């Protein structure tokens with residue numbers, strides 16, 4: 001068996017002849033999006049430019065493997081700015097890709113901290129859309145999940161009384177605003193496309209004057225990964241999504257796989273979490289595989305290799321879109337060179353095109369209906 005991402009042969013622990021056949025439908029796009037890639041690059045480049053320690057407020061992206069890799073290079077993760085020791089106040093602090101409430105940069109300025117904001121540009125765009133609604137006198141409805149850092153950050157662009165959070169269609173049905181004719185909505189970037197459409201439909205029916213944001217809030221990466229999973233999942237005996245339990249977009253991919261027809265869909269962070277004891281080898285013929293936007297490709301590789309040790313694997317790329325988005329880092333860091341080896345801890349040792357987050361299929365992309 002050959003891994004289509006690495007081109008490496010998987011190690012054989014079982015006699016080839018005794019391994020049952022398995023087709024892996026590998027979704028494309030999967031894994032890192034441009035916003036996650038940029039956020040990790042910012043930490044890596046800041047470490048190169050300013051030296052350790054570099055402080056990062058909250059997990060830079062929701063992935064423990066990535067966080068650990070950056071910790072090993074000298075990043076220190078804190079939840080609040082007051083955790084940065086006085087002797088390191090001159091070192092930069094980086095805000096995570098999820099975005100922060102306005103109070104956080106204000107607090108950093110009060111403390112004379114040098115901060116680099118790694119908020120994804122598409123999250124910043126949602127902040128601007130929410131503020132625009134408010135500027136036009138509308139009460140803002142944010143569709144999203146309570147407590148998620150992106151939601152905390154978006155709500156924190158506005159005064160508490162100017163924004164209401166709606167999480168479900170049921171909440172949309174029972175929401176009672178003070179001024180029903182003066183409402184505007186935005187959404188979290190990583191929601192389920194289908195669930196969000198249901199919530200918006202309910203709100204529009206109840207509040208016909210509801211204003212939409214100027215552009216779709218759910219980001220291209222969320223939409224593309226869900227589309228690929230939706231196309232690949234029908235007929236899969238098992239669908240694995242590589243991602244963290246606190247990664248919103250990864251959890252949505254599991255839901256999409258289940259709804260689209262995978263017999264079972266699970267979230268796994270590493271190959272060590274593959275529930276081999278639950279897997280009925282006799283009934284596993286087609287495995288769907290994708291990765292959330294914060295999950296490194298190197299873990300997709302290790303999962304494929306783990307199956308290659310137990311099955312005779314054929315990998316088919318189920319590609320529904322090709323992404324070319326690339327978000328440059330801020331000017332402060334553009335004078336530092338980023339090499340492939342700087343990012344090898346997440347991308348593996350691959351050509352530059354793959355380091356940018358695109359799948360490196362050894363097989364040509366095939367229509368999903370064929371796989």
Ligand code: SF4
Pocket residue numbers: 033034035036097120121122123189190219220221222249293
């Ligand atoms: S999932 Fe979307 S909004 Fe979030 S970091 Fe990636 S591109 Fe940005």
